[in-house]
Amino acid sequence: MKKQKHKTDIVSVANLAGVSAATVSRALNHPDLVQPATRKKIDQAIRKSGYIRNRAAQTIHGRRSGTIGLVVPTVAYAIFAELVQAFNDAVSERGFTLLLASHGYDLDTEYGLVRKLLEHRVDALALIGLDHSADTYRVLREQNVPTLAIWNFDAASPVSCVGVNNAEIGNIAADHLIMLGHRRIGTIFPSTGENDRARSRKSAAFERFRAAQADLDEIWQIQTPYSIAQAKDACLDLLARQDRPTALLCGNDVIAQGAIYAALKLGLSVPKDISIIGIGDFAGSAELEPALTTVRIPARRIGAIAAEHLAAAVDRTEEDFLVRTRFEAELIMRATTAVARAK
Amino acid sequence: MKKQKHKTDIVSVANLAGVSAATVSRALNHPDLVQPATRKKIDQAIRKSGYIRNRAAQTIHGRRSGTIGLVVPTVAYAIFAELVQAFNDAVSERGFTLLLASHGYDLDTEYGLVRKLLEHRVDALALIGLDHSADTYRVLREQNVPTLAIWNFDAASPVSCVGVNNAEIGNIAADHLIMLGHRRIGTIFPSTGENDRARSRKSAAFERFRAAQADLDEIWQIQTPYSIAQAKDACLDLLARQDRPTALLCGNDVIAQGAIYAALKLGLSVPKDISIIGIGDFAGSAELEPALTTVRIPARRIGAIAAEHLAAAVDRTEEDFLVRTRFEAELIMRATTAVARAK
DNA sequence: AATAGTTATGCAAATGTTTTCATTAATTTT
DNA sequence: AAAATTAATGAAAACATTTGCATAACTATT
Structure with a gap:
């Protein structure tokens, strides 16, 4: 028995449910536009056929891709782990999926990664810090995808930023x-x-x-x-x-x-x-x-706010996205510093 | 001046270069099939228009999406940081982009994430461990996307696995x-x-x-x-x-x-x-x-091998993908253990 | 009971690529 | 110089969706 090339597209679901593909699409994206009874039939058909929407097809149609890109220098050390976690949580809570890339503190590599994420038509993009190659800045400007620099705050930044000074x-x-x-x-x-x-x-x-x-x-x-x-x-x-x-x-x-x-x-x-x-x-x-x-x-708070800003920017179709949020750093006195002794 | 909705698709590039869209596509995917001179014109046109390929359109055509999904319990602590890093490095070295999701040790959430990654038509998928919900296993079987369980080795695992016992x-x-x-x-x-x-x-x-x-x-x-x-x-x-x-x-x-x-x-x-x-x-x-x-x-080695297996599985169009690689754990004696004292 | 308004659905066009097939041009063979 | 190959390109179909427009079936208004 040859594994049939699971031909479960929206029209096969439509056939199974006895409706048109358009109706299935509507049932999925604008449920209020289709009658409860029809919706039910469609739901069953979907369940039965194991249908999984094709995000690529939506994306190609001009719809959001439902992805947000995050480019970090590294995830190997604790530095960005909390940030990535908080960002990811906040982003996926809003229905997006995270595309992660890391460049190992090399800004040319970073440019390549940014391009790749843009090829995937991320709905928004977050980078760490404000040091980026001219190419990176140029391509971001050209594509005008909502972009956010995380971690460093600068009142005169060329792109949106949330972070500390x-x-x-x-x-x-x-x-x-x-x-x-x-x-x-x-x-x-x-x-x-x-x-x-x-x-x-x-x-x-x-x-x-x-x-x-x-x-x-x-x-x-x-x-x-x-x-x-x-x-x-x-x-x-x-x-x-x-x-x-x-x-x-x-x-x-x-x-x-x-x-x-x-x-x-x-x-x-x-x-x-x-x-x-x-x-x-x-x-x-x-x-x-x-x-x-x-x-x-405050890594968690920064990550969460960053995600919030970007998710909001995706919905707003407004022209230019520019926000700057500053977080305050704070001295946490614990036990590793003390008054200097005469030497 | 209203920012023109960057209508830079492959045909606008083609027009600019004075060739057909087909040729541009070929120049990008099979450069050897197009004359050097034409390629040059196309390259210039691409540069000039700031064109960025639309991965979604390729994906929809049946081509690989160029993404690999990774679902982990968390990235917040050091546990998976090295693994994620190694996996990411190996995966992107092979031209893929990583779709990352984390579920916070909740297997129902995990199911949702797996579905979302499948909607994005990841070419392959990696999960941590072999504990997954029945739903997760079912949907993976149905969609037959190359899947790999990382971290735990089990000679009788229902899916491919690389890890330690x-x-x-x-x-x-x-x-x-x-x-x-x-x-x-x-x-x-x-x-x-x-x-x-x-x-x-x-x-x-x-x-x-x-x-x-x-x-x-x-x-x-x-x-x-x-x-x-x-x-x-x-x-x-x-x-x-x-x-x-x-x-x-x-x-x-x-x-x-x-x-x-x-x-x-x-x-x-x-x-x-x-x-x-x-x-x-x-x-x-x-x-x-x-x-x-x-x-x-050996987190790094596991991550790297996992990525290698999956990338290979994507190329091979073969029916069922099943590999099991076992890594040996090793006692590292350092300074926190000593002979028990009589108490 | 006739008209207007609303609601639910289908048809078909559009999205940005890739690829098969066909065509033309260039090169080699006789 | 004609015929046969080979190489380079274009036209058009295909991919899986969404959505504007049209239509049909109701419901509400007079």
């Missing part, structure tokens, strides 16, 4: 360390070349540190990707030095976690021997021992 | 604790109702423990979701007891991390006062202080 975050973190009396500061950030979030945080913090005439010895400033293992490794070297800083500002909580482990491994007490502050307040940061002092970025 | 994992973890002399054992698992992975691990381990006549005091067996915070909380109660177990088997590394933090908070030494073993070997588990002893599940 990352410079502000840098300020908050730096001020906290300065306030505690630290003047010997180390920083651990990822490469800031194609990452506006990290760049803003870092340069803002540096400015503050300089204003406070802190010692920012070149050798204490290190660069490592967002990875616990690599951050720990890098910090082992840094913290084993005779002349080490009294405080460490980490590009995010993942790095901070690595830093803490490095300190513990070396038998240093956090925060007595070294203060460590993270950025993000990821899941688990509060439970760390010692609990991580960090600057909270 | 979770019972085996339970055995490995239990044997390790027994071998170290532990006979007072606590376990922390999530609800096993709709989660075959956790169920297999737990029941296999229990069997081993019973065979070794270990003390499995009811009060030491706790249930908590995969969450660092909740696991830590639950363990604080457990470990503060006068009569606590000497070893803790955790449903996965996320829970184990919570358990470690709880122990540290209570001033207990791990592993001297309490041995803790996790499952999974997630990113960061090796860097924990003390480093986590765990049973490694």
Whole structure:
């Protein structure tokens, strides 16, 4: 018995129900336009034939595709996990399906992914941050699909954005360390070349540190990707030095976690021997021992609002979609920072 | 100036290039069939008009949609993050785009998501584990889309699967604790109702423990979701007891991390006062202080192979797709387990 | 009871591609 | 130079839907 090529399209359902294809279509999309009795027949026919609508056919007709694209640098670490989860939940609650793509912090790859998502005719598109290639910006403008930049807020952004002011975050973190009396500061950030979030945080913090005439010895400033293992490794070297800083500002909580482990491994007490502050307040940061002092970025709320904005933009057929929502970051003082000791 | 409704379809490109739509289509899909000169004209026309192919139109024609669906319980925690990342990388390397959906450990929700992905005519579909509703299995059979269950290996699975034998994992973890002399054992698992992975691990381990006549005091067996915070909380109660177990088997590394933090908070030494073993070997588990002893599940390799299988299955037009690949789990001895002390 | 208005349904066109078949042009063989 | 191949292109059908328009069957109004 050869598996029959399941020829279950809308017309076979229509035949089975004894109505026209148009009526079946209406029963599915505008149930109020078809008589209850007919609807019932159709429902049965659908159930019986195992019919599944073809979204592609709707899409081609100009209808919404029912998909929203999300392009992130990575999902491998905790950084975007909560965001993706919240975004996905909010988006699917509104009947959309998520098309996910990740580019590994490479903006040319990102451009390719954006194109691919546009080929699939996503109804809306979300990217992380405001650093994108000129090609990406151009194609988004041309296709005018509702687009949203998540994570970084900028009042002058070329596209809609919802997020935090990352410079502000840098300020908050730096001020906290300065306030505690630290003047010997180390920083651990990822490469800031194609990452506006990290760049803003870092340069803002540096400015503050300089204003406070802190010692920012070149050798204490290190660069490592967002990875616990690599951050720990890098910090082992840094913290084993005779002349080490009294405080460490980490590009995010993942790095901070690595830093803490490095300190513990070396038998240093956090925060007595070294203060460590993270950025993000990821899941688990509060439970760390010692609990991580960090600057909270409300990932869930950002993800949820982002999804809400985009879903709304899809319905409105209005011309240009532009919203900017700013969330406030917040210092969460826990147990990894303390007043600087005289050294 | 009203933004013209970008009428950039294949025929407008064709007109611009002075050829027929058919030729443009060929230039895109079978470049070797069209003369270099013509191809060049077409390329220019495409560039100039900002044309982006409409995947929906191809799909409707019977061509592959170029999407692969992945349904996971959650992306919020580290559990599936590496898997999703590896799967996504492998899938997009082969030209597909990932449609992601998450159901929050609810199998009815999962059914809905599977249907939605099928509406989008995914070329292939991956699910986590082998616990799925009858409806889900039925619809997958009816539509015969290549389907793969990831994470759990079962030689008798109704669909293709790649993963580890979770019972085996339970055995490995239990044997390790027994071998170290532990006979007072606590376990922390999530609800096993709709989660075959956790169920297999737990029941296999229990069997081993019973065979070794270990003390499995009811009060030491706790249930908590995969969450660092909740696991830590639950363990604080457990470990503060006068009569606590000497070893803790955790449903996965996320829970184990919570358990470690709880122990540290209570001033207990791990592993001297309490041995803790996790499952999974997630990113960061090796860097924990003390480093986590765990049973490694090769998430990256599983994700990559899963994607490879599915991509291959899409090309092959063969009737039934059925592969089963088993990966071996491996005990990774680190610093959180030690020989039981007489109590 | 005749007219107007409403409701439910069907017909057919339209959506943006791909692909089969046919046609023309270019190349090779005799 | 004619015949036979081969290569490049175009015309049109097909894919699974949705929707505007037309029609038929009711219901409400006078």
